[in-house]
Amino acid sequence: MTRLFNDPADFADEMVDGFVAANQSRVRKVHGGVARSTTSPEGTVALVVGGGSGHYPAFGGLVGHGLAAGAAMGNLFASPSAQQVTAVAKASEHGGGVLLSYGNYAGDVLNFDAAARALADSGIEVRTVRVTDDVASAPSSEAHKRRGIAGDLCVFKVAGAAAERGDDLDTVTAIATRANDRTRSFGVAFSGCSLPGADEPLFTVPEGRMAIGMGIHGERGIAEADVPTADGLADLLVDKLLTELPETVDAHAGQRVVPILNGLGSVKYEELFVVFNAVQRKLTAAGVVVVEPEVGELVTSFDMAGVSLTLFWLDDELEHLWAAPADSPAYRKGGAVPQEQVAPETLAADEQAPITPGTEASQASAARVAAAITAIRVTIDDHADELGRIDAVAGDGDHGIGMQRGSTAADRAAQDAAARGAGAGSVLAIAGDAWSDKAGGTSGAIWGAALEALGRVFGDDQRPSAATVAQAVHAAVEAVLAFGAVPGDKTMVDAIVPFDQVVTDRVAAGDDLVSAWSAASAAATAAADATADLLPKMGRARTHGEDAVGTPDAGAISFALITAAVLSTVSVPA
Numbered sequence: 001m002t003r004l005f006n007d008p009a010d011f012a013d014e015m016v017d018g019f020v021a022a023n024q025s026r027v028r029k030v031h032g033g034v035a036r037s038t039t040s041p042e043g044t045v046a047l048v049v050g051g052g053s054g055h056y057p058a059f060g061g062l063v064g065h066g067l068a069a070g071a072a073m074g075n076l077f078a079s080p081s082a083q084q085v086t087a088v089a090k091a092s093e094h095g096g097g098v099l100l101s102y103g104n105y106a107g108d109v110l111n112f113d114a115a116a117r118a119l120a121d122s123g124i125e126v127r128t129v130r131v132t133d134d135v136a137s138a139p140s141s142e143a144h145k146r147r148g149i150a151g152d153l154c155v156f157k158v159a160g161a162a163a164e165r166g167d168d169l170d171t172v173t174a175i176a177t178r179a180n181d182r183t184r185s186f187g188v189a190f191s192g193c194s195l196p197g198a199d200e201p202l203f204t205v206p207e208g209r210m211a212i213g214m215g216i217h218g219e220r221g222i223a224e225a226d227v228p229t230a231d232g233l234a235d236l237l238v239d240k241l242l243t244e245l246p247e248t249v250d251a252h253a254g255q256r257v258v259p260i261l262n263g264l265g266s267v268k269y270e271e272l273f274v275v276f277n278a279v280q281r282k283l284t285a286a287g288v289v290v291v292e293p294e295v296g297e298l299v300t301s302f303d304m305a306g307v308s309l310t311l312f313w314l315d316d317e318l319e320h321l322w323a324a325p326a327d328s329p330a331y332r333k334g335g336a337v338p339q340e341q342v343a344p345e346t347l348a349a350d351e352q353a354p355i356t357p358g359t360e361a362s363q364a365s366a367a368r369v370a371a372a373i374t375a376i377r378v379t380i381d382d383h384a385d386e387l388g389r390i391d392a393v394a395g396d397g398d399h400g401i402g403m404q405r406g407s408t409a410a411d412r413a414a415q416d417a418a419a420r421g422a423g424a425g426s427v428l429a430i431a432g433d434a435w436s437d438k439a440g441g442t443s444g445a446i447w448g449a450a451l452e453a454l455g456r457v458f459g460d461d462q463r464p465s466a467a468t469v470a471q472a473v474h475a476a477v478e479a480v481l482a483f484g485a486v487p488g489d490k491t492m493v494d495a496i497v498p499f500d501q502v503v504t505d506r507v508a509a510g511d512d513l514v515s516a517w518s519a520a521s522a523a524a525t526a527a528a529d530a531t532a533d534l535l536p537k538m539g540r541a542r543t544h545g546e547d548a549v550g551t552p553d554a555g556a557i558s559f560a561l562i563t564a565a566v567l568s569t570v571s572v573p574a
Contacts, residue, residue, distance in 0.1 A: 002302055008197030009404050012053040012075045019060055023329040026064045028342070030091040032084025034060045035070035038339035045163040045172045046070065046093040049101050049156055050085060051108055052077045052398070052440070054195075055216060058152055058299045061330025065337050067160035068328075069093070072115075075405055076195055077217045077398040078441030079107035081448075083433070085115035089124070097125035097169035101155055101176055103148025104130040105217075107442035110483065114445070127169055129176040131155050133185040133310065135244045136213025136222055149216050150262040150299040151183040153331070154312040154322075161324035179318060184244045185262075186237055187308030189214040189221060193265060193301050195388070195397055202392045212236075216264065216301040217398075230271070234278030237309035242286060249313040253287030256314040258322060260294045264306035269296060272307065279309065292323060298331075358423020358460035365424035365463050370414040372569040373431055377411040379565035380404050380558065391554040393547060399443060399554040406439025406447055423460025428452070443555060446480055446492065453479040466513040470503050490534040490548065492555035499524040499563060517570050521563040528556035 028037040050072030059071040070092030074080035133151025159176035192201030211221030325334030388400030413434035436448025457472035506516035531553040
């Protein structure tokens, strides 16, 4: 279990602060993560990587000469927000465009894609390469659905080297894409990992057994087997990956490959070396030429006891780039490269969002909105542990912490905006931006979009009527549906759609807002409970969805809890 922490909700922020303090010669803190503290030639490409915290040395540990220019670092096992990615990219770029590269997870895709649009809108040329190396997460016919694990290092290393030698953005992107296409990974776990403050690991493995094909966020494996010998594990990993040769690789003797034996958190280096001895022998016997292998902790999962093997199949150019010098806090290759420090700067404090004062009527409504968001924060605080437990059944267990961080930030922002005279619409929009920024992940993006849509309909001029509230709820539902889920996918959508239908129908029938909201909240609660019978079809849980049957969806449950909390403020006389 994770033993050393203060407030679990602050763990990621405090970790970043400590990491920067220990590596000031290579990295500096920026909003959303870290960037190089050394200069880069003007006009070169900036490789910006990122993902959730809990995987060190990924992602901040790979920022430095010959590797990434910056890393967006999200909450524990949650993607960084679009705001974080955008801020890190702007702090890291130096005129040659930005390549965003990250593991292929739903939350990362949502937020990095939103950041790419924001960067393009600001005049920065941007490209994206998603890492999809994990062969256990989807069949080869659906390789685009595979998630990224330790193969991140292969893609980041060669892309960073190409950027360092001065290649243009399209060339660096093509090299990163080729590296991803030629990288395959497969892993096992002997025990699960525990998030800070959690009493139980995200999953358990029976004594003497191992989970096969697990992910790096505590996702369960796709099968179990007895724990083999070190040689037996090497046989399993190598045999699987040799049946997964990339289409661009010729299966002939003399093919050159970089093997990476990666420890996931608590397997000792000595054990890894014993396993790698057998990996090397087996690859050599297969006629493969091993080139500059890596053994160690490179992409981890907190304290998970596990091992993954990555095979990165080389061509001449990729081999040259793999061997190029690199100097980051956690990964170094070749001789030291003299680097000039950037000028010291003070990290700007969070800026207050500009306020256009609302009318007197809208300001009165804004106070009610702010009270509702406080009620949301309180109910999420009360249920955060339970939401995390539900999410851990088939997911990564981060839903409670993510919702807690998001609602806390939204509450703080809403109170400030209301106190400065904002109307109801602006309070909702500002709260949504704060929620998505601080929470990150898929849920952060979704709640940010929902609150922004509510605020857009509310506006800052009038006190919203029951009909306006119903219209705003429908706009929020449309914003949520735009993320791609549909009823039956076992997501928040399964609760929010019936809530919308009941609010709309009851208001149209002439019910007052309290009655309509109460009925809709009951419908949402029933629908959320009913998700226990569904198989998940979206996100990380889809690879082992049978584990989730019998447990409701955490996102649907949190939405139902929020509707009940808001009802208490709707019911209070104005």
